[in-house]
Amino acid sequence: MPALYLSHGAPPLADDPVWPGQLAAWSAALPRPRAILMISAHWEEAPLALGATETVPLVYDFWGFPERYYQVRYEAPGAPALAESVRKLLRAPGMPVQDIPDRGLDHGAYVPLVEMFPDAGIPVLQVSMPTLDPQCLLEIGRRLAPLRDEGVLIVGSGFFTHNLAALRRAGGGVPGWSAEFDDWGQRALAAADVDALLDFEHKAPAGKLAHPRTEHFAPLFVALGAAEGDPVGGRSVIDGFWMGLAKRSVQFG
Template sequence: MLSTASLKMAGLKDTFFISHGSPTLSIDDSLPARHFLKAFQQRVFPEKPNSILVVSAHWETKDPAVNAVHGPSDTIYDFYNFPKLMYQLKYPAPGAPELAIKVKKLLEEAGFERVYEDKKHGLDHGAWVPLMLMYPDADIPVCQLSVQTEMDATYHYNLGRALAPLKKEGVLIVGSGSATHNLRTMQGINDSVASWAAEFDNWLKESLLSGRFEDVNHYEEKAPFAKLAHPRPEHFYPLHVAMGAAGVNPKAELIHDSWTNYTLSYASYKFTEST
């Protein structure tokens, strides 16, 4: 494993998009995605980052907002009618106010004129649910960045491009959303997948693995069943940020693929900077 000092010199080459699916990922051992994330450090990304920037589907703002929290971040329970145990879970990772300042500066330099520091927002479940499995010690400073659902996918890709220099400082950039996200079509069925959901998911995989990133940026016109897979775009835009933050012409790799509830894909991707 690389030391923190060596990470500061060498930087990181990878960014990630994680499909966090249902909040029950935090407690349900029957979910394959839970086991994938628990093995993340051992099997996917052994380097320990200096800090983590999470772009969460569950923080929507009109203009980019970054949380600049001093001390442990609050754990936000932004879900309802789930098992009591889930409301007792904590992920007290240190805040990363210095990283927040760097994020704000990079975005402003790239032409994003209104970028806000939020000094109260903690970690919503799009951040803490996957992170508590990936980095259970909660000892890495975490900063969150919001998504802007009034804007398009290309906007979020460019948001990511502006943040790419952070990798050189050992910052792990993670987009947390879902490859498919239509709550109205979910059913209590785990042994089959709706044909339209599978078709969209396969299109996404083929597009990413073949480097057709512009198609992914224009998924609403290019992808089959795009509006059915994502009636609203907030769970998809974190992928575009992660894709953009990897740099020019990155290589995409599918690192996990599973389904629950008939239409909910947990497909997750690694984006590696071209060398």
């Protein structure tokens, strides 16, 4: 299986005239996964945590939206066998793994999955990010890489640019910092320049403006680590902008 980094959007993504179709077309072009391992920008927990391994309610981790967005359901099967594999791959001195069995999928996980695999027939496991340190997340991805050979789709779910406060000040359109970072990131991914990506806050134009806090870029490093050794860099499957933010989404392998 490939490894993916996708921009997941907010719950209103479902109403966009273009983006849901792009996600659906992407999933249709993939081999059908045996299971899906999700790393979302919206779950930071240390030590690294495994979410529910049976079907539990979703986490509606957003506020102020119309009621219909809180009625969305995604009752995918749990993935206890995948959870056990993840424990074996990640547990090591200095890297404990915990279980939070009642933690359902948050919107960074289920919003794109509803569009990509609407039948909810594939087992899904979400794991937390125990840190936002890119190098540490890259190492986690490396340890998870063997799952790809077992039919597991590893998905890092974030947003390629993410600064809502600066976006509100921009007054509409695509702000320069978002466009500049997106262009730099596309070129770094295509060249498989992992060193530049790891140091994006200093190497990228407007790096700290595009990501004042790095949680939405951080899942990229898990996908990068899982794809290490692939002969080509990341291939952009979705690009463009949504409400001024870069929705670039990338496939490795």
